[in-house]
Amino acid sequence: MRMRSLILLLLLAPLCVNLFADASERSVQLPEEYLDRLETLRQEKAQDPMELDPYGGWINAPKTLKNAPVSGFFQVAKLAGSWWFITPDGHPFVSKGVTDVNWLGATLSEGPFHDIIVQKYGTEQAWADAARNRLLEWGYNTVGPWSSGSMASQMTHASIILDMAGGNGPRHPNSVVTDYWDPAFVKHCAAMAHERAAPYEPFVSFVSEVNRRVEAWHAQAGEEL
Numbered sequence: 001m002r003m004r005s006l007i008l009l010l011l012l013a014p015l016c017v018n019l020f021a022d023a024s025e026r027s028v029q030l031p032e033e034y035l036d037r038l039e040t041l042r043q044e045k046a047q048d049p050m051e052l053d054p055y056g057g058w059i060n061a062p063k064t065l066k067n068a069p070v071s072g073f074f075q076v077a078k079l080a081g082s083w084w085f086i087t088p089d090g091h092p093f094v095s096k097g098v099t100d101v102n103w104l105g106a107t108l109s110e111g112p113f114h115d116i117i118v119q120k121y122g123t124e125q126a127w128a129d130a131a132r133n134r135l136l137e138w139g140y141n142t143v144g145p146w147s148s149g150s151m152a153s154q155m156t157h158a159s160i161i162l163d164m165a166g167g168n169g170p171r172h173p174n175s176v177v178t179d180y181w182d183p184a185f186v187k188h189c190a191a192m193a194h195e196r197a198a199p200y201e202p203f204v205s206f207v208s209e210v211n212r213r214v215e216a217w218h219a220q221a222g223e224e225l
Contacts, residue, residue, distance in 0.1 A: 037080065040064075055156050056141035057091025065092045074156075097142025097158050101131055101151050108146060124150050149199045162196050164189045 030038075040062070051059040055074075058065070064080040070090035077086050085093040100106065103124045105113035121127035132154035135143070143151045144158045151157065169192075170182035179185060 033081075037082075053087055053089045053091050055087040055089065055091075055093060056095075057087030057089055057093040059091055061092050068092065093141075093156075095142045095156070095158055097140050097144050097156075098135070099144035099146050101135070101143045101147040103127055103148040103150060124148070128154050152200050157200065160196055160200065162189075162192050164192050 048060055053059050062080075065084070067079055068075075068077040068084070068086040068090050070088070071086075072088050074088060074093075075086045076083055078084075079092060085095060087093045100108070102108055103114070103117065104110060105117055107113060117127055121130060128148070128150040131151065135141075135155065142156045142158045143154075145161045147157065165178045169188040170179040170184045171177060172179045
C-alpha cells in the first residue's frame, strides 16, 4: 500500500509543480500601467539611498510624488495616479506596522505577561523606548490599534478604535444590537470619540481613527440573540 502511494505521489508531483507555478505566475501579473510606473520609479530612484523624514516619509521621492501640500498633519493625496499617505512634512508614506504594542501585554490586561514586562523594564517609558527601537530595527514605521498611548509619542500611530457600537451605547429592546436610530446614539458617539481620541490630540504622528470593526451584534456571555 505504501509503495502504491509513493508511486502515485511521484507521478502527480510534476503536475502539482506546474499548477503551483502557473498560480504563482498569475498572482504576480499586474496591469501594464502599474508595471510602467514601477519601472519609472526604479529608473529614477534605484541608485539613491532612501531618505526618510521623522515620520517615515520619503524625502527624496521622485518628482512625480512631490506635489503634496505640507499641512502639519497626516493626510491623503493622489500623486501620479495613486493615493498616498502624506506625512505632516509633506512626504509620501507607506505604513508598515503591527497592532497591540501594549504595555499591558498580549492580553491587554494586568496579569503574568504584564508582570514580566514590568520586571524587565521597570517603567512604561523605558518599555516604550525599547519597543520603538525594536520595531524600527525590524523595519516597521507604525504601531496600530490596541497599542498603548505611550507609543504615540514614540512613532507614527496608524489608528485607534473608537468602538462606537460597543460601550454603553443604546440597544434595541431585549437585544444586544446597537440602536443606531436612537437619538442617544449621537451623544454616545461624541462621548466615545472624545474618550478614545483625546489622549492623542497633542501628537501630529496620528494617521486615523476608525469605528469598531466588529459591531456589537454578538450575544454576550450567557445570552442568546
